[in-house]
Amino acid sequence: MSKGIEKLTFILTWFFQGSNYLSAYGYGVMHRMHHAYADTEKDPHSPKYDVNVFAMMWRTKNIYADINQKKIDVDEKFTKNVPQWERFDAFASSWVSRLLWAIAYFGFFLAFATAWWQWLFLPVALFMAPIHGVIINWYGHIYGYVNFKSKDTSKNLFKFDFLMMGEGYHNNHHKFASRANFGGVRWHEIDVTYQIMRVLNFLGIIKIKKLQTIKIK
Template structure:
């Protein structure tokens, strides 16, 4: 255990990390790589494309709006039903329980790109080989075994939130529900076992695989490639062209400069679907206290071009 109990490492925690890594990180990768073996058994209609898109969008918003902007950074307040829905959808993304995810991300902001950052791509030295090792570590391999942030220190607010704590305890059941639901939808639409397999693949396996690599790319590639509009203590970058597919997360340098802002794009014309959803929540009266920086702060802190 590190001094002051900031992180914890025990054999039990390491076994749980390996299990999660194999189940939800390695297995989807292997199943997608093996797609040619069973491609002919899958339905490939507009229904499957829609099922994939809806499951990807719902669980992706659960991560960026729920796990990230609401629970980690408390960039806005939300009614408890919204909190519950976002926590459930985020859990279905198979990125870890909400309490663990929040603790890890808060540690990331505290130690970003320095000693103690669990997934920095910039801690392996210089040179092409070392840079590639750093990217591979930050994108994927770090999850197989890593120091576990002490949730009592990093996420005490979530431990006190009864609704979130209950969802966190049922994380594996919720992940399973996120896989069973599209399989059942495939059966209802097609009425046969092939429909079940297709729903399982498109709305479950492929959706998890695509979403997790989009999310991981924020940790890896967006700490190496892209534009730096603000001077920050780490090497976060912006890639605005990826704003839609990352649901706004690709404005990563903006986020590190204004970590408590519910808007990552900062400007109205910067594509940030996660913030659009938060604004809809605000209009509906189920979200409030959006902690937006004012225009003077946003423009005054930009790097000179």
């Protein structure tokens, strides 16, 4: 995408992720490390080397923060072409920003909640990022089916990924890490996010560099 659209995307990411804002740089670098070191001791998040899901997510949080704040040395191959807007990241990732969003969420529930059980969704709104991380990085390496044999434990969580909009096809993604479409291997594997990307590509907002079709034998 163009630099202007890239900056707009940063802002929209902060607006829609709110208190769960994740830096494209911090998460992008960590994600590349996960693929390079999947299910080894160097993996930033792996069920294989953490005693429980909370330990894994706490370690993930610390590694993400260290990468984003450049407190650790990272191989250049993991940082190449990863977008970063340092000043905006510093603001959007700050506790001030997260606290303001939390207050806004509380105010929304206060204004519109009509029953006590609806307040149970407030923690989900506040902690959607770690919940997302748990679903993919923990359960996506324990449960599901595989299309491709690999050296790691990645699984496809759902036959139709209604929950994660395609990211649940984790085994497909690990086999073809640079492929934009996580689905499309079996007829029922529909990557909803990729379909949105195709629309944005058609409109000229983004450019998908490589369209790749893969079918399992």
